[in-house]
Amino acid sequence: MARYVFLDRDGTLVRDPGYVHRISDYELLDGVADGLRRLQAAGYGLAIVTNQSGIGRGLFTEADFHAFQKHLIADLERQGVRIEATFYCPHAPEADCACRKPRPGLFEQAAKHLGADLPQCWMIGDSARDAEAAAGLQGAVWIGGAGKALPAGCLSASDFAQAAERIVETTASRVGTREG
Numbered sequence: 001m002a003r004y005v006f007l008d009r010d011g012t013l014v015r016d017p018g019y020v021h022r023i024s025d026y027e028l029l030d031g032v033a034d035g036l037r038r039l040q041a042a043g044y045g046l047a048i049v050t051n052q053s054g055i056g057r058g059l060f061t062e063a064d065f066h067a068f069q070k071h072l073i074a075d076l077e078r079q080g081v082r083i084e085a086t087f088y089c090p091h092a093p094e095a096d097c098a099c100r101k102p103r104p105g106l107f108e109q110a111a112k113h114l115g116a117d118l119p120q121c122w123m124i125g126d127s128a129r130d131a132e133a134a135a136g137l138q139g140a141v142w143i144g145g146a147g148k149a150l151p152a153g154c155l156s157a158s159d160f161a162q163a164a165e166r167i168v169e170t171t172a173s174r175v176g177t178r179e180g
Contacts, residue, residue, distance in 0.1 A: 008125035019054035031161030056092030102132035
């Protein structure tokens with residue numbers, strides 16, 4: 001079983017002007033590539049888990065989503081980052097599906113597809129929904145969560161680079177505590 005960091009996409013990896021789907025709107029956030037490389041170097045696989053309700057609302061198509069995703073993955077690959085898979089919920093909130101975060105459906109798909117050991121995995125996101133979705137994981141880092149009520153096992157960070165560092169440091173201290 002492998003350990004992963006699951007990544008929200010919009011507002012976490014890329015700028016989120018609302019219902020991100022046009023390549024012309026693509027903007028990787030500062031510190032993301034460095035943070036992702038740091039996580040890879042620490043032995044984590046990387047996978048994206050993202051709600052994409054714009055598909056279910058008819059604001060853009062799955063083809064639009066896949067084109068944007070392909071662009072993101074290619075950009076990250078050029079910067080030395082390997083995203084192993086993307087799991088997404090295309091449903092509108094009123095569909096009440098099992099795959100929309102904070103429900104665990106996307107993580108269950110990841111565990112099955114990737115062989116992820118969920119209790120050894122982390123989540124990085126920019127919302128309470130992302131933090132809550134990490135209930136079965138080792139923990140979560142909420143970018144921008146400082147001063148908010150954080151769920152158990154959730155840390156806060158000011159940006160992606162700090163989120164990555166918090167995971168690496170926390171994992172190292174837990175391993176050191178068990179071995180020491």
